[in-house]
Amino acid sequence: MIAFLALTALVQTVFGGNLVEVLQNNGHTTLISLVQQAGLADALLAGEYTIFAPTNAAFAKLPQSTLDGLQNDTTALANILKYHVVQGSIQKADASNELQLETLAGTKIRINIYPHNNVVTVDGSMITAFDLAATNGMVHVIDTVMMPPTGNIVDLVVGNSDLSTLLSKVQSVGLAGTLQGDALTVFAPTNAAFSKLGSAALDSLNRDPQLLKEILEYHVVPHTEYSAGLYNKEHLRTMDSHNDIIKLGVSSTTGVTLNNIARVTQADISATNGVVHIIDHVLIPNRYQHSIPVGRK
Known part of the structure; x- marks a missing residue:
């Protein structure tokens, strides 16, 4: 029992909890609220995922009409949120320029690496914090909410x-x-x-x-x-x-x-x-x- 508790403490030290807890611990209150509203919280705990997590400020940049529309349409909201989630645990070291990742929304997001200013983007949104490890995946923080493209x-x-x-x-x-x-x-x-x-x-x-x-x-x-x-x-x-x-x-x-x-x-x-x-x-x-x-x- 003591050994189990010690292992649990070690896991919580290395990892910040599960994905939802990592989001909570890092202050992503708007994202958590929308995830709960879309009914996706349980799904995020049922597997191993990587989340590209928009900050509260990123959501605040959306026109209020867009945010209101998403909150009034849980299907559309869920699709937007799924566009920020990828199967598996992907670290910064796994990224390469022009890498495309399949999202839970069924469409791909694109990673770009710009060495001259040490910037990494996903669909043009800057990743501002990398590799926030969770017990069931990884969180990367982004500065803009990503919207799925409508075509080529x-x-x-x-x-x-x-x-x-x-x-x-x-x-x-x-x-x-x-x-x-x-x-x-x-x-x-x-x-x-x-x-x-x-x-x-x-x-x-x-x-x-x-x-x-x-x-x-x-x-x-x-x-x-x-x-x-x-x-x-x-x-x-x-x-x-x-x-x-x-x-x-x-x-x-x-x-x-x-x-x-x-x-x-x-x-x-x-x-x-x-x-x-x-x-x-x-x-x-x-x-x-x-x-x-x-x-x-």
Whole structure:
């Protein structure tokens, strides 16, 4: 009996209790409340799981209407919470860049590792604390509530009416298949961004499908770059035939800018195969700056 009690004390020292107790001990009161409301507490104790746990502040960042909607729909709430849970006990040491993990919601989440600033993200949400060990799994703390993507990058473009010009041009040069590949970042110009080019430039691109394809591929990076991984003066090589570079500016006042002309107006739209950032200008590689009559009517 004494040996058993000693073993129990040792387990509680090494592990902070079961998963629910670890969440309680670390102050994740909003998550615990929602887990209980969705009827998932018992399920979390019935197996071995890894939880990517949003903080109270992460839930507070959600629009109140979104939070109210989830609380009024326990099925939707349960699906969102299951999207934060993975079977088995996964430690930080198990993570690798672009690793995808199957969640209890039946869809995958993506791990990205950015060595330059020692940041690890899951679906773009920064992991702020790792390896909180429980007797039946592991907890990693994240700073944003993850929302399951509604489809791949092409699906996102199709579903956004403000990207209809981009969609038509992607389709016209047969680029949709490429955008369904895995681990991609797309800087997606809006309809207004294309209008800024002027009619002469648009006519020039429409007459030269190969050039248009080059321009569109210049907006695609062949790995996943969420905002948390971007840094000032970073150079991102793109998928155009010359692997041309996009130059980033990152600041607390202007946000993320590209080539000193475009600005990210909506960041971190997760897709099943990467991420989309909406931008307000079309990007043109330096080599084509003089051959495309930008701004002319």
